Amino acid sequence: MRERILYALGAIAGLWLARNLYVILLGLPDEAAQGAIYRILFFHVPGWITCFTAFLLAGISSILYLIKSDPRYDTFAVATVEVGIAFTVIGLVTGSIWARIIWGIWWTWDPRLTWALITCIIYMGYLMLRRAIDEPTTRAKNAAVLCIFSFASVVITYKAIDWWRTQHPGAVLSFRTGGGSIDPLMESMLFQNAAALLLLAAVLVAVRMRQEEIGREVESLRRHAHAI
Amino acid sequence: MDERNFTYMFFGFAAAWLILALYVLSLVAREKRLRRELDSVRNMLEQRERT
């Protein structure tokens, strides 16, 4: 039953994304200064929204793990971090493709870009640390501590455009600027795509969590097998 | 310029979908590996319990 609900939700997310794609490509006009390429924004910004949400949830769930020592929080943290990294890569790659047209280069060491890359590396370090520890409780505990530390880089990435004069465009969404810098129609489309991506990410997290549970079952059966 | 602008927009969209697809594929691969491992460990346990 649980699997069927997951597949259904995944299908809904996919269809929703396809419908959004149709509106973005055919329903919305080109942007005045940038032309067609600005449409990457509809993947770039929602991708980062999804990734920040994922890392925020991972951090909260790591704190909860340290308080309650319930392995389910650890499972949730690892699943969200992994999905978050996938969306970080989407954000970096789409941003890079946009920059090739607008700036003429793939990459520049601008504060926003640099912090985004650092965030990606730090969370990959999280997955690496998990691999290096065999004992499940130690692994969960140390990974949780690392996850809480890592969240600082997400905050810096988010605030970088306010703290430094960046080449990366400043805030456009109205909850950060107070409105006026983006067309409401475009903004609502952007949030719709963000919602669809978040739904997709939730399905992926659920799938990944089940895998983590299976992995834990395999581990405990192995230990049982060694015992007899 | 305008044509390249349009091509790169498609590159961007394709890249986003491709990365998602790759991640889903990696999930599927891991699922298969885990199921196989689970089955083999279960079989091993059953055989041990019989002997």
Added chain:
Amino acid sequence: MLFLRQTATIALKDLRSEFRTKESLNAAISFAVVILVLFSFAVDPTADQIREISGGLLWLVFAFAGALILNRSFARELGNDCLDALVASPVPGAALFLGKASANYVLLLIVELVSLPIFGVLYNMRWTRQPLMLAAVLALATWAVTVIGTVFSALTVNLRLRELMLPTLIYPMMIPALMAAMRLTTLLIAGEGIAADDWIWVRLLIGFDVIFTSLAVTLVEVVLVG
């Protein structure tokens, strides 16, 4: 009061055992000198160039040499199960952490104070033009490196591949502090003051120190005792 005394005891214990053998201190200092010498072959910079990159070069040296000290910080307790004994002792985890961190802090500062004159001589740089500000930046940034390094040293102490995992985890984490330190050090060694635009880096350093020290003190109990 008791807490401070326990912290001091741990710090002094670490420093004493380090000064008896000087093994990580010697290794870190000679490593720092080797990088400084290698760099001059690799780039062969002019005086202007070296002024522009001095902060970056120095902090890379400090960070790499520092990792040698940080790596040993908890690993030295592994022999004879000293770590278990320390954890079982009535010293709270936070005091243990702060003690070890202060010891590392002193050792790192020694490495820096030895490397700076060597840097000055090898590259013909007068680095004392803004002594007070430079000392403040060194103090703040070294503490940032120490806090992150000591926590992760505790996190990775029981790992296979510990020597490999520690640097890969700490360097990305330290980047905010290192970036600020590099920028400020370059300015100060060139003899300029800190302009209004660059105070953001000082704030970043202070914020980094405060946030990560409090996080570390709260979480270290979990890491050590679990």
